[in-house]
Amino acid sequence: MTAVPVLLDRQRDAQWRMVADTVAIGLPAILVASALGWRLFGLAGLLALALAGLCVLAIVSVRRARRLDRDWLIGALDARLPRFEDSSALLFRDRSGLSGLVGLQRARLESRVDEARAVDLRPAWSRRPIAVSWAASVVLTAIILLWPAPGTTARPTTGDPAAPGTAGPPAITGVRLRITPPAYTGLPVREQTALDASVPEGSRVEWLVDFAPQPTTASVDVPDSRATPLVRDGTRWTGARLIDRPTLYRLAAEALPRQRLHRLDAVADAVPVVQLIEPDRQLLLVTPGQARWSPVFEVSDDYGVLESATLKITVTKGDGENITFEQRSTSLSGTGEARQRRFSPTLDLAREGMAPGSDLIVQLIVSDNRSPERHVVEGPSVILRWPTNLGLADGLDGMAAPVLPVYFASQRQIIIDAEALIAERPRLDPARFVSRSDGIGNDQARLRNRYGQFMGGENEAGGSGGGIALPTNDAPPTPALPTNDAPALSRFERPEAHPDHEGHQEGDAAPAVFGEAEDVLHEFGHAHDEGDAATLFDPGTRSTLSQALDAMWSSERALRQGKPEDALPFANIALELLKQAQQATRIFLRRTGSDLPPIDLSRRLTGDRDDIVAEEETPPVRTPADTVVADAWRALDERPSPGRAPPLALGALDRWVRENRGRLSDPLALGAAIDTVRNEPGCLDCRRRLRALLWSALERPPVVVRRREAPGTRGQRYLDALR
Structure with a gap:
């Protein structure tokens, strides 16, 4: 007797258990698929899906069984039989090639093979997955088999539908909407059983209606428009209509109870949107x-x-x-x-x-x-x-690089640039150092001229305190932009043109170089030094600003000479003075006409307070149209106040909706709610919906400030005591 056949029987039993477990888990899914195929495609669908599911299940089962190979068997034997001493692999090797201790161990294992007959190596059943699979299969199969077929569901809106062939008034037993969008949309034709729909503008909507018993005539009624007749074809009534605007409709037939209004929304075609991708501006x-x-x-x-x-x-x-x-x-x-x-x-x-x-x-x-x-x-x-x-x-x-507009640098930036230039001096040659220092001097000159215009232009050609601007030959003429801004310390500021004044003409020539009389102020503005138009500052602030300009002159002179170390003290002094000027407490403004009413001196110290305050605004009075809405809202109250609930005038409310359609957010919903309450006065939910829509349609009264109520006796005594 050899050991291998016995052990292979244990392996085969385990593989069959794996196949059975896989079938128990997957078979419910095949049943669900077969039921769905039968419901959708009949017997052919059932057979096709069942065969496909069985093929897939067989493939999965074989693959799972193949996992239990010889290596798995050796590991299972070593784990379940301690007497095999982790040497089960020797039982599957050729005996003739074994000798010595290996052959001796093989002989010992063969004597213990009978112990493997009592060991069950089959994997346990997957109880929980099997139970979940079968439970879900039963539920889904029942839903598929019991779900009503499309197009056969009755959609009566009022009353109970009458069974086919019975006597009595007709009832709607089935209805479908076939929506054909315009060709340019590229949308497919679709059908639905819901009577409310949102369709593209210009769509063709076709109604397919079943009645039992059959009426003599039927139609699709549209308020404020011509009705669409339905044509009978066997037991089905059909009719179509182009929808180019939102509308309400109801299905009507001879002796058919009045149905609720349904809604068709026409979605307008949106205009194309053009976006710029590149460039980004x-x-x-x-x-x-x-x-x-x-x-x-x-x-x-x-x-x-x-x-x-x-x-x-x-x-x-x-x-x-x-x-x-x-x-x-x-x-x-x-x-x-x-x-x-x-x-x-x-x-x-x-x-x-x-x-x-x-x-x-x-x-x-x-x-x-x-x-x-x-x-x-x-x-x-x-x-x-x-x-x-x-x-x-x-x-x-x-093409050369474009020259961007030049903006003014602040005094603080001039100090920063000068300190940076001093730090870089060891790495710069003398000519380059002087050129950069002169450039900072140009910035100082622009800032000085900018603040000088607030002094009436007196500092533009020599300063107020003796500061001298040295001429240079290496600095190109740079035009300054006009400005009439108040003093500021921003890094970059865009100047604005001086406003025109009656009786003066603007300058004709553009400025050439800094220091000349034909500067920016003369070109774009006016240099005045008389009356209230000469300055906006009080004398103290004017003196502070004049000292700042003198310090700027000295800073500019040192910078143009290539001595930024000598310019720093004057630049810091100018910065401190500018800060003081910015904190001025008095500013004289130009005289302008006053529109204040004259003061009645005869009433001073008399305590007469008549006509000194505006009259209290009268409360808003609602127009008769809004009164109709307010009365309808009160009439729909479930717990009206005794003697205050007016009658519900649905006719007047319907006319109000048609007349105010333009200012209502959703007039169709309000019109449908009014019609439903008229047809079903006992429907409590319908009345609540109409009342909610009326609340949103009411015009909000303007907010007014009311006079404080008069104090009581104790309050009046308190106020008298304060006086």
Whole structure:
């Protein structure tokens, strides 16, 4: 007797147990799939899904059983039989190749093989997964088999449906809505059993209605519009209508109880949305060496846009009153799906006629696929600007870097720049050091001229205290921007032009260099030093600002001489003085006319308080239309106050809804609620819904401030005691 066949029997038993366990878990799923196939496709569906499920289950079972191979068997024997001394693998080796201690151990194991017959190596049943699988299978199978078939569910809205073939008034036994959206939407035809629907604007809605017993005539009634008759075809009544606006309707037939109103919402086609993807802003400057420009637009729409679009291109040339425009249009093709396309034209700047001072303006014009009238949308305009101060060497390839506008540096920044320059002095050659120091001196001059205009322009050509500005030859003339701002210490500030004054003319010449009389103030503003228009400061603040200007003069002189160490003390003094000037407590303003009423001196110290306050605003009076809504809201109260509940006038309320349709948020819902309460006066939920809708429709009265109530006796005694 050999040991291997006995042990293989134990392995085979374990594999069959694994197959049975897998079948017990997976068979309920096959039953559910078979029931679903029979319900949807009949006997053929049942057989197809059952065979497919059994094939899948067989494959899974074999794979799980194969996991219990020889290695598993050796491990199980070593774990369950201690007398095998973890040497079960020797029983599966060829006996002729074993000798010595190995052969002796093999002989010992063969004498103990009978002990393996009593060991059960089969895996335990998966009790919990099996129970859950069968329970879920029973529930799902019952739901599938008992669920009513589509199109056979009766949808009566009032009363109990009458069984087919019985006498009595007709009742609705089944109804479906077949919705056919417009062709341009690309949406499929769909059917539903719900009578309320939201459809694309212009959709064709077809009603498929079953009655029992059959009426003589039937229709779809629409308030304030012509009814749609239903045509009988066998036992089914059909009718269709185009929905181009939100509407209410009800199904009607001869002798059919009055049904509730249902709602069809027409969703309007949205206009395309054009977004600028590249660049990230609408104003762009030409970069050095740029010869082409490729803006990217993205167009999105709910149902799709046309593949072709129009790009409107405008090129402006000249400046001032001599600006000319050249416009043209070109066709573009987009990429991507219809609901989200991208358009990316490539423009040659030279071919478009770009030159210094020109603007290239592009605008994308797209249209969607709406029919019969398309939505045409003009996207945002994007401007590519070629500044006039952008020098050229040879065409577009030799463009220099653009010169951005110069803004004023604050006094604190001048100190920071001077300290940084002193720290870098060991690493700079003398010429470079002096040049950078002179640049900081230019910033100091601009700031001095800026504050000098508040002194009537007296510090622009020599200062008020003897500060001298040294002329330089290496600093290029830099025009300063006009400003009339109050003193500030921000790092960058955009100056504003001086306002015009009657009886004065603006300067004609632009400033050349700092220190000349034709400066920014004379070009854009007026230098006055008389009356109340000369300054905005009291004498003390004016003196402080004058001392700050003197310190700025001294700082500028040292900076232009290449001595930032000598300029720092004066720059710090100027900063402290500017802080004091900013904290001025008195500011004289220009005289202006006063609109205050004259003071009646005859009433002074008399205690007469008549006509000194406005009269109390009268409470708002509701119009008769709003009174109708308020009365209806009170009449719908479940617990009305005795003698205060007016009768419920649904006719007047219905007229009010039609007349005020424009200011109501949802007039269809309110109209349907009124009709339901009229047909079913005993429906408590219907009355509550109508009352809630009326509350949101009531016009809110304006908020008024009420006079304080008169105090009582004790309160009046307290007030008298205070006096």
